[in-house]
Structures are given as C-alpha cells and as structure tokens.
Amino acid sequence: MEQQYILECNNLSKLYGQKPALIDVNLKLCLGRIVGLLGPNGSGKTTLIKLANGLLTPTSGEILINGMKPGVETKKIVSFLPDCDFLAGWMTIERAIEYSRDFFSDFRTDAAKEMVARLGLDLKQKIRTLSKGNREKVSLILAMCREAKLYLLDEPIAGVDPATREYILETILANYAENSTVVISTHLIADVETILNDVLFIQNGRIDLYRSAEEIRETEHMSVDALFREVYKW
Amino acid sequence: MVRKLYKHEALFYLRWFIPIASACIGIALISKLTMLFPNNQITEILKSMIISVYISSLFAMIVFGIVIVSLRFFRSMFTHEGYFTHTIPVEPSALLNCKLICGVLFMLVLVAVAGTSVFIMSLGQELAIVLNQIFKGLASAFRHGQGLDVVLFVIEVSLCALFYLLRTILHVYCACSIGQRMKSKIGGAIMWFFILYGIQQGAGTVLELVFLPVLLGDNFSTVTMHIMLSGYALYQFAIALTFYLISRYRIKNRLNLE
Numbered sequence: 001m002e003q004q005y006i007l008e009c010n011n012l013s014k015l016y017g018q019k020p021a022l023i024d025v026n027l028k029l030c031l032g033r034i035v036g037l038l039g040p041n042g043s044g045k046t047t048l049i050k051l052a053n054g055l056l057t058p059t060s061g062e063i064l065i066n067g068m069k070p071g072v073e074t075k076k077i078v079s080f081l082p083d084c085d086f087l088a089g090w091m092t093i094e095r096a097i098e099y100s101r102d103f104f105s106d107f108r109t110d111a112a113k114e115m116v117a118r119l120g121l122d123l124k125q126k127i128r129t130l131s132k133g134n135r136e137k138v139s140l141i142l143a144m145c146r147e148a149k150l151y152l153l154d155e156p157i158a159g160v161d162p163a164t165r166e167y168i169l170e171t172i173l174a175n176y177a178e179n180s181t182v183v184i185s186t187h188l189i190a191d192v193e194t195i196l197n198d199v200l201f202i203q204n205g206r207i208d209l210y211r212s213a214e215e216i217r218e219t220e221h222m223s224v225d226a227l228f229r230e231v232y233k234w
Numbered sequence: 235m236v237r238k239l240y241k242h243e244a245l246f247y248l249r250w251f252i253p254i255a256s257a258c259i260g261i262a263l264i265s266k267l268t269m270l271f272p273n274n275q276i277t278e279i280l281k282s283m284i285i286s287v288y289i290s291s292l293f294a295m296i297v298f299g300i301v302i303v304s305l306r307f308f309r310s311m312f313t314h315e316g317y318f319t320h321t322i323p324v325e326p327s328a329l330l331n332c333k334l335i336c337g338v339l340f341m342l343v344l345v346a347v348a349g350t351s352v353f354i355m356s357l358g359q360e361l362a363i364v365l366n367q368i369f370k371g372l373a374s375a376f377r378h379g380q381g382l383d384v385v386l387f388v389i390e391v392s393l394c395a396l397f398y399l400l401r402t403i404l405h406v407y408c409a410c411s412i413g414q415r416m417k418s419k420i421g422g423a424i425m426w427f428f429i430l431y432g433i434q435q436g437a438g439t440v441l442e443l444v445f446l447p448v449l450l451g452d453n454f455s456t457v458t459m460h461i462m463l464s465g466y467a468l469y470q471f472a473i474a475l476t477f478y479l480i481s482r483y484r485i486k487n488r489l490n491l492e
Contacts, residue, residue: 050491053321057487075323082491086317088310090249102238103322 004067006031006150006181007052011061014047014205021047023205024061029181029198031149034172036192036213037185038228039202045185046083048202049152053080066149076104079148083155083185085135089128093121093138106147111175115141133164140168144175151182157191165191189225199224201231236328243336250302251340254295255347261291262351288355292348299344303337304406308423312414316491326486330407334478337403338396390463397470404477405430411484419490434473441469 009027013020022044029035037045050056051063054070065074087096093116101109116123119137127135140156153172157165165188173195176182186192193213201209208231213224220227265288271277310319311329319329356365406423409430413422445465449458 055317055320055489055491072323072325075321078321080317080321082314082317084314084317086314088315088318099242099318102242103235103324 004031005029005064006066007183008064008067009048009061010064012048012051012058012063013060014044014051014056015059020205022051025205025207027200027207027210029183031181032179033197034176034182034184034195036189036196036199036224037183037202038187038189038199038224040187040232043203044205045202046154047205049080049154049183049185052150052152053078076106077149079104079143079146079151081139081143081151081153081156083158085132085139087127087135087139087142089126091127092124093127093130094123096127096138096142097123100142100145104146106177108145108147112141112145115145115171133160136160136164137167137171140171144171147177147180149177149180151176151180152185153182154185155187156184157186157188169195189228190223193224196224201228203232235322235324236332239322239324239328239332240336243332246306247302247336247340251343254298254344258291258295258347258351259354261288262354266354266357288351292351295344295348296341299341300402300406303340303403304410307333307337307407308410308419311485312410312419312489312491314491316489320489320491326489327482330478330482330485334400334403334407338399341399341403386460387463390460390467393467394463394470397467397474401470401474401477404474404481405434407481408477408484411481411488414484415488415490430477437473438469 005028007027007029009025012022012025012027014022025044025048037048039045047056051058052065052070054075063070065078068074091099097109097112097116100107100112113123116138119134121130121134121138127138130138136156136159140153143151143153151172156168156172160168169192172182172184184192184196196213199209199211199213199216200207216222216224216227222230265284268277268281268284271281309315310333320326406427409427410419410423412426413419413424416422416425449462
C-alpha cells in the first residue's frame, strides 16, 4: 500500500512576479514527526507554509496535504500559527476561543481555557490589553489545542524572551495530537533543536537537506545548529 | 460552518449597532424635547442648533456605517487578522458572501433606525402635516397618472435603492481586493476606489448619452419612467455583479497577507 504523506511537494515553485521564492521543491513529510524548517530570513520558509495553508497558489508544481490540494478539507486538519499577531484586538480571549471552537471540530475548548487560566489571564480580557508575550501564548494555545494532523508553526519563538520560548516549546510538546506532524519554522535553531525529529534546511527557495536530527548528530558529530552554520557560513 | 460565519459577523455588527442606534434615537428624543420649550429668541437658536445636530447625526450614522462595513472587510480579510479568517475551513466565496450580506443588512437596519428617528421627530409636528401632504400628493399623481403602476413603481424604487447599496459596498470591497496587492494596502484601496469610480462614471455617461435622448424624447410617458427606473436598477446590479466577481477572483487567487 502506498504510504500516505501528510505533506507532499512535487516540483513546487512559487514566484512573486519575477522573484523566485521557492524553486522546484520536492518533499514528503510523514505523520508523527516534529520537523524543523530551518533557514535564514527570506529563504522561503513562510512561503512554503502559506502554500500549505492555501493562502498562496503555486506558480508551478503542486502541494498536497494528506493527498489533497489545500482547500476546505485540508483546513480542517491543519492548524496554523502565523509569524504575526493575528488576533483581533477587540476580541476577548473567551471570544477568540469560541471562534476557534465554532470553526474547528477538533478544538479542545476545556484544554484551552485551562491553559489560559494557568497563565493567570482572565477570559474576559481583551486581546489588545495583553502584553506581546501573552498574546503570543494565547495564539499558541489556540493553535495547539486542536487535534490536527498537521501543525504549521511559523517562527513561534521569534521576538519573545527565553522564559516565553521555553513555555512555547513545552506547550508544543505537551499538546500536539498523537501521530500528527509538527512543522516548526525558525532561524533560532539552537532553541528548538532538542525537540526536533527531522530537519529541513532551506535557502534561496531550495531544500538543501532533509535528514533526521539524530542522524546528523551521529554522523556529522555536531549539533544541527553547528551544521547549519557550517552549511550556510558566509 | 457557514452559519457560524454569519453568527460571528452578526456579533461584530451588534457591538456597533447598539451604541450607534442609541445615539441616533437619543439625539432624536432630545431634539423632540427641545420642541416643547416655549418660543423665544434663545430657545429658537437652541432649537435650530439641535435640529442641525440631529440632521448631521443622520448623515453621520450612514457614513459611519459604511466606514465600519469597509473597515471590517479590509481588516478581517487583508491584514494580519486575515490569517484567522482565511484558515477557517470555508470557501473564500463564502467569506465574501457572508461579509457582503451582513454589511448590507447592517446598513438597512441603520436606515430603519434613521426612519424611526424621523418618525419620532415628526410626531405631532408640522413636519407630520407636510409629510402627509407629500404622500397624499404622490398617491393622487399615481391614481390619475396614465400607465403608472404603483406596485411596480415601489418595487423599482426599492430595487434601485438596494442595488445602489450593494454596489456601494462592493465598490469598496473591490477596491480593497485589488489594492491589497500593493505596497500600501490602504493607499492602494483608496487609489483603486477612485479609479473604479471614474470607470463607473464614464460608463454611466456613455449610457446616458445613448439612451436618454431616446427616452426623454417626444413620447415620454409613465411607461418611460418605468423603463428608466428598471434600467437604472439593472445598471446598478450589473456594476455590483462586476465588482463582486472581481473581488471573489482576487480573494481566491491573489491574496496577500504580508
């Protein structure tokens, strides 16, 4: 029986006008892995994630989520955390949780409320009154309290303090659904390395490397962070 | 799933409807109360000022309504909030339809509030007598006019108003949908608003030059009036449909959330 991949790219390319963002990407991600999508700024990480979410259309090639093109059905099984503050300031935390509960049948409302309470936040608080760190945490809670098959987290630890980073990584590990895949896009490799199963190196729109983190450490005798610096040094 | 879209959109507009409607009705009631003051130089000035405030509030309410509808669409579809909007499992056209229908309903409700405030102002006043005379005059014209179908006339005027409202809102949506690909999304939306306005005006002028000489010729009758009203409604509908199709295409295929 042919293996079903949760995310599959076949000769995927994306151009913004004449500028290539992704060039001929071929990729197959299996279920049950935490994958680091690692690359410098402008390498194509966010473009790949947006294509997987159906927020962009490919220039050529295809991208498949669980064997389907991005659309209504794939959005039901993909949980996305963008790299920006996407919550409406006028919403309360409770309204944001209700919104997620109403549109995603796999959303765990009780778990989300419990996690918000543990942060010491009031559900009636408006999003705009939260600090940046707390808004990031609430956004993460909304993404991770889903029983999705694929979690796409775009730069979840960028721009936050080390304590918040630790909270974010712990939340990811504690809450992702069993046998699902988590893709974490980041350029802060040293912070996420310990939780990664596989790593993808991407630069200038091309995938340079896709290997197991453990295998890298065993065969290259260096950390993933050190290998990344080696591969992409000026 | 689509029902939930409408629920959340309605909840958003309810937040705005309550204070706006309350303010409008409140100003109408205050204006009405000042009418009861005995007439002297000072109260006459006060009454004039308050009536001016009341009339301004009616216009402000409608303009504010259009602004809210426009901002709601722009922010939820093309700013960072769009990441929340566009990742929920519904078709892009369902998002557009929901925002359009809820926006139109919100504006219709505001118009109803304005009508209610006018009714409050007219109770027991000269204004009521004047309005009564106007309606009686219109009814008389309908009864004695040849070939003028009252029901058809009301339907035509209502459709003209509805399609005009649809066209206005879709004009904004279309401008936002095209302008969102530019570096400054707001600047792009404003620029395309005026470009689309210019195109509409040009098309309208051409149609007027072609059809008005024929319609306003020697054979002008009440039937001609029906034709003109229907034609105007059709024109508004065609423009609204064009804006809708462009917006739908842009949202589905040319989305930019940067």
